[in-house]
Amino acid sequence: MLPSCSTMSTRQSVMLLVVLVLSLPGLIHSFKPLFKSNSLTHRDITRIAVLRKTAEVCRDIAASKGLDFNLIIDNNLSAGKVQKACLSRDTSTIKFETAIASMYLSNAAVDQIFLLSAARHFDDETFHRGRDIITEGVSAVKAHAKLENYFRGRLSLGQICHTLQDFYSHSNWVELGNKAPYSALIRPDQPLKNLAGQNTPTCRSCVGENCTNNILPDVLNQRLLTSGYFGIFFSSKPTGKCSHGGSADRTSRKDPVGGINKDTIDSSHGFLHNEAANLAIHATMELLEDVRLAAGNTNFMRLMGLSQSPVLCFVIDTTGSMSDDIDEAKRVSFEIIDRKRGTGQEPSGYILVPFNDPDFGPLVMTSNADVFKGQINSLTAAGGGDAPEMALSGLQLALTAAPPFSEIFLFTDAPAKDTYLKNTIIALIESTKSQVTFMLTGSAVFRRRRRTSQDVAPRAMSRSAVQLYQDLAEASGGQAIQVTKSELSLATSVIVDSSASAVVTVFQASRNPGRPDNFNFTIDGSLQNITAYITGDSPLTFSLTSSTGVSQTSSQSSGPLASFTTTGNLRRLSLNTDNQTGLWQLSVSSNNPYLVKVTGQSSVNFIYNLVEEHEGAHGDFSLKEGRLLSGGNASILVTVTGSETVKVTEVTLLTAQVQQRSKDHCSH
Numbered sequence: 001m002l003p004s005c006s007t008m009s010t011r012q013s014v015m016l017l018v019v020l021v022l023s024l025p026g027l028i029h030s031f032k033p034l035f036k037s038n039s040l041t042h043r044d045i046t047r048i049a050v051l052r053k054t055a056e057v058c059r060d061i062a063a064s065k066g067l068d069f070n071l072i073i074d075n076n077l078s079a080g081k082v083q084k085a086c087l088s089r090d091t092s093t094i095k096f097e098t099a100i101a102s103m104y105l106s107n108a109a110v111d112q113i114f115l116l117s118a119a120r121h122f123d124d125e126t127f128h129r130g131r132d133i134i135t136e137g138v139s140a141v142k143a144h145a146k147l148e149n150y151f152r153g154r155l156s157l158g159q160i161c162h163t164l165q166d167f168y169s170h171s172n173w174v175e176l177g178n179k180a181p182y183s184a185l186i187r188p189d190q191p192l193k194n195l196a197g198q199n200t201p202t203c204r205s206c207v208g209e210n211c212t213n214n215i216l217p218d219v220l221n222q223r224l225l226t227s228g229y230f231g232i233f234f235s236s237k238p239t240g241k242c243s244h245g246g247s248a249d250r251t252s253r254k255d256p257v258g259g260i261n262k263d264t265i266d267s268s269h270g271f272l273h274n275e276a277a278n279l280a281i282h283a284t285m286e287l288l289e290d291v292r293l294a295a296g297n298t299n300f301m302r303l304m305g306l307s308q309s310p311v312l313c314f315v316i317d318t319t320g321s322m323s324d325d326i327d328e329a330k331r332v333s334f335e336i337i338d339r340k341r342g343t344g345q346e347p348s349g350y351i352l353v354p355f356n357d358p359d360f361g362p363l364v365m366t367s368n369a370d371v372f373k374g375q376i377n378s379l380t381a382a383g384g385g386d387a388p389e390m391a392l393s394g395l396q397l398a399l400t401a402a403p404p405f406s407e408i409f410l411f412t413d414a415p416a417k418d419t420y421l422k423n424t425i426i427a428l429i430e431s432t433k434s435q436v437t438f439m440l441t442g443s444a445v446f447r448r449r450r451r452t453s454q455d456v457a458p459r460a461m462s463r464s465a466v467q468l469y470q471d472l473a474e475a476s477g478g479q480a481i482q483v484t485k486s487e488l489s490l491a492t493s494v495i496v497d498s499s500a501s502a503v504v505t506v507f508q509a510s511r512n513p514g515r516p517d518n519f520n521f522t523i524d525g526s527l528q529n530i531t532a533y534i535t536g537d538s539p540l541t542f543s544l545t546s547s548t549g550v551s552q553t554s555s556q557s558s559g560p561l562a563s564f565t566t567t568g569n570l571r572r573l574s575l576n577t578d579n580q581t582g583l584w585q586l587s588v589s590s591n592n593p594y595l596v597k598v599t600g601q602s603s604v605n606f607i608y609n610l611v612e613e614h615e616g617a618h619g620d621f622s623l624k625e626g627r628l629l630s631g632g633n634a635s636i637l638v639t640v641t642g643s644e645t646v647k648v649t650e651v652t653l654l655t656a657q658v659q660q661r662s663k664d665h666c667s668h
């Protein structure tokens, strides 16, 4: 089987070297360096804890409803198994995996952002300050969950999990023989007992490389809690204290020599690595349980990334000429709401941002469909003028509030006034991975007349005004659809299409300036309901050839391979692919700029994050903020979702500006 993979794009004008080596079993396909296959990482610990805790919650929910629950909860769960056992109707695990990834990536980032903070790692016997970081963080996570701000909640959660997990590697909790997590670390009301005094020696030097017995017998007998001292720049530590250990830790070269950390099986106390990691898993689950008790099951599940179907997000121009468009936005959103109500595909939330001139907003975000209906019902078209409007400000507000991977629809008939926001919007699109599709009704043949003016005041958009919308659409994987107001109701089928579950982008490419070209894309057995879109001004003709050599041209609106409709600059092709998996070709003939996009429904998808290597005691990868730099190497963490058998064999980055062909190969 050749799986479907979304295209990914980066606006770099240089070739990037992508090093992708896959070694971990199961769903995770990751890069190799420093990910010791024989040791558990923060990422493994976080992932296992989230999957186990989520499965436990689902088991309890099932029991309370008298339903069967057959999943065995162990360290070998996959997101797909858990999601299924939780009776989620979402057939794609992409949101669950993305949520888990954002937790483990923010966890990993702690080593980079807070490398020198002892308390963040429970180094240097900083038990009180470390505990404060955890308990303050837990309060923040609970507050975020309550406000349904899951994105921020996951980032905070990832960070405190790092500190909590480090306790088991960096302290002597395991050496003291404890078999359960130290619950006081998440309970600010409980005293931290039996801490080794500031002047109490805790270690003796290791015997050569052998640190099996370096914790002083008195410390063990009196069950005193201590942790290793750590210094990258300085070797000083209080007399007789244990060190972290390892080559980056200068204190470990000073008497008492050696260390006690259990970061990997090769560490000073690596013989206890598995025990420490296992306790860290249980401690993380205990922390998650604490969050669940405060947030409630529903919000907790959403925080973990489960039971979140897409949000429906509209950004609407409300100036005087927009009343038809507002009516259409209302019609299509009501259609989606009414059709999906009570099904697993009901949008999990609704976002509405009106914009006008000079105002924009307020943003309305609700999980109640009726509240949304009321809000959209109350929109009226008024004000504005010939001047361009605050489209990008409205879009920025929506991008900031919508969860990652949202699809945002912006309705307008005018150019944007706030074009200076273009780069900000592109950066937001890149970080949220949201798609923006523009429904433009201002550039078509029919130009509006201002009702308040006796003159004809056309609201045509210049090429450059449309180009801005096209650039933003393309950077996000969306489209800029130009239709007349009377055609709009036909074009909104793209909104209904995108509200289906598990929609993946199979292929996307554009040509600007336009030129005739051929595009190859792969249809695999997991794909259903495949739709191709070609947006571009006429004249434009195309032909489609299937993997078995059947072909159809644009002179046949209904043929063996597709039936299609044309509305404004949008051609929507419903592909009939039965049994014709493999390489398809679409040939487009036009000298106008155009964009080709192929989507389908599939449970197989992938998520990716730019990561960077960093040095230090816990040398590792962490999330890369911002853009790639040209001329350098880049690392990308790719996680395939929805299949336990798909392996990534090749990743190709394409440039949105140079308009290259995209190809993502995956194979069994």
Ligand SMILES: *[C@@H]1O[C@H](CO)[C@@H](O)[C@H](O)[C@H]1NC(C)=O
Binding pocket: 076
């Ligand atoms: C985990 O699951 C995989 C596949 O589902 C299986 O091959 C492997 O043996 C399991 N490992 C353990 C420790 O159960």
Ligand SMILES: *[C@@H]1O[C@H](CO)[C@@H](O)[C@H](O)[C@H]1NC(C)=O
Binding pocket: 210, 211, 212, 213
């Ligand atoms: C390390 O020392 C302990 C005793 O302190 C001993 O039992 C063990 O065999 C030694 N390990 C190695 C690898 O030498």
Ligand SMILES: *[C@@H]1O[C@H](CO)[C@@H](O)[C@H](O)[C@H]1NC(C)=O
Binding pocket: 518, 519, 520, 583, 585, 661
């Ligand atoms: C598309 O596929 C055909 C047939 O395999 C191949 O000859 C052609 O080079 C491919 N085109 C591109 C642009 O890769």
Ligand SMILES: *[C@@H]1O[C@H](CO)[C@@H](O)[C@H](O)[C@H]1NC(C)=O
Binding pocket: 500, 501, 528, 529, 601
């Ligand atoms: C494909 O579309 C049809 C009709 O819209 C729908 O009944 C079917 O469930 C869709 N397939 C999937 C996998 O969602």
Ligand SMILES: *[C@@H]1O[C@H](CO)[C@@H](O)[C@H](O)[C@H]1NC(C)=O
Binding pocket: 578, 579
């Ligand atoms: C697709 O293949 C299946 C089994 O190979 C066959 O039963 C079915 O008729 C085929 N469908 C079409 C449209 O060729």
Ligand SMILES: *[C@@H]1O[C@H](CO)[C@@H](O)[C@H](O)[C@H]1NC(C)=O
Binding pocket: 631, 632, 633
């Ligand atoms: C990129 O990676 C290659 C191979 O690992 C290495 O030789 C090269 O120096 C790296 N370039 C930069 C700029 O880091």
